Amino acid sequence: MLSWPALGTRVTVRYRRAKGSVPPLTDVVGHLLAVDPVVRVQTKTGAVVEVAPADVVALRSLTDAPVRTSAIRGLEYAAAAAWPGAEESWLDGWLLRRGKESAWSANSAVPLDLSAQRSAIPAIVAWYQRHDLTPWLLIPDRLLAPAPGATSEHGEQVLVRPVRDADVSATTGRCTRLGELARAAVTDAPDGTRWVGLFEIDAADDPGAARRECESLLAWGARCGATRGYLPVGDDDTVTAALAEALGFRPHHRRRYIAARSGDWDSV
Template identity: 45%
Template sequence: MPPPPAGVGSRVSLRYRLPESGAEAFTDVVGHLEALSPVVVVRTKSGELVEINPTDVVSVRELSHAPVRNSQIRAVEHAAALAWPGNEHQWLDGWLLRAAGGAGKAANSAVPLLFSSDLSALSAIAQWYGARGLPPWLALPERLLPVRADGVDPHRVLTVALSGDLDVTLPPLPDDRWLQISGRDVPVEVLSAVIDGDVGFATVADAAVGRVAVTTAPDGTKWAGLSEVTVRSDRRRQGHGRALCDVLLAWAAARGATHAYAQVPDDNAAANGLAESMGFRLHHRARYVLL
């Protein structure tokens, strides 16, 4: 069996060999993984449990935890783009172009956010970034535009509904200790930038730091975006990351956020594990592509 892209509980499309067929015949099943051993068990939307011998599994592809419309992907990506606008941004034919002197791809990429976004703008996007001495990165959510290029830094966008009324006070700027623990070379003016929203910075037990931004999607939903979550290497596996995220999300919920998202690299097992342990589930995938 190929290594599953996610663990038990994830929603997948699984292709497997039909063991009773005389020839090589295959079929697919879509549902939630209930077990991986001794047999693979997938629970379909109707509640049927499909049992499959692991040796018959040909491929496994992780899907969003529940079916997601393109408009819902745009809504989350819109809120996320407002949370990382860089220190310069501009709308161009439905794309939001962001520049921050090269300090990370999130604040130095163009993202298609409107239905009018199409590939005709790519030349102008390349010129805009070229005039600023920056590489023309595109932040591409899955399914929205068919740009053919090798993906760079593919990541998962995970979401969760928020609840709770605990009020927490966070500063709108990172202090020197926050910057030291973070270790990232991102200017304060880029870290603190947000469009029509609020941003806060937390430090927990002198061991973990993180950033949260509350912005509003076009449908009116207030989203909390977690980012820059860092735990000191000598203080990991002690619960500080979870405690930090709890503080950040409590602050966001007190400011009206009803949902939260986290953009996590595919290959960051620790970050994906932490997010999923807190109830975050896959909403969609995205990737950075260089023009």
């Protein structure tokens, strides 16, 4: 009897094809979406392969495929569009945001374009200073190297998982949904991948209820056409980290928030 890994795990499944097929067996590689009543595996193209459990003859869990820099940039682009600031401005490949909320992402600059360089940071600092705000830089790993000696004030792990496809409604642009214990937003990456992101999860008092609400929000995202879900988790947020694991999320990349001062970057 096969022992199935957690949903969201990247697997290779060998299964029997229809009677008379040549060859009689084949494989599918992707992320495990379901095992009952049918086995469902989503491939890297987004296609979902369904197999009767009785037809599965072998199973192997795989390590996650290396994440490309372009995939990190695409996900960060979709995440930035999820909850835009009250004011936004593009500066040399950086997206600058300020908002009324106290969330880190609402008041930070993120390098989203290939052209973004550290040489733009003094101008970014000046922009935030004109608004009487701390110039926070959101630096996703591998998109930009911080200046030597720069220290992170807050770190996050961005986790991802496939989402179950459903009867897709025709939606364009950003759509959001607010729950009692979490909120979600559906946005598109430049490569066309549609993501549903989960934010501000309150799981401390009732983790079971938070999990059910998150599952409902992910299903809503799928109905809006999302094929992938993501969830940022702060380094010190053990409650949300445990919930993310239970929901089948897996690491994608890390990002850090750094407070910039103009003098630290004038020579780069």
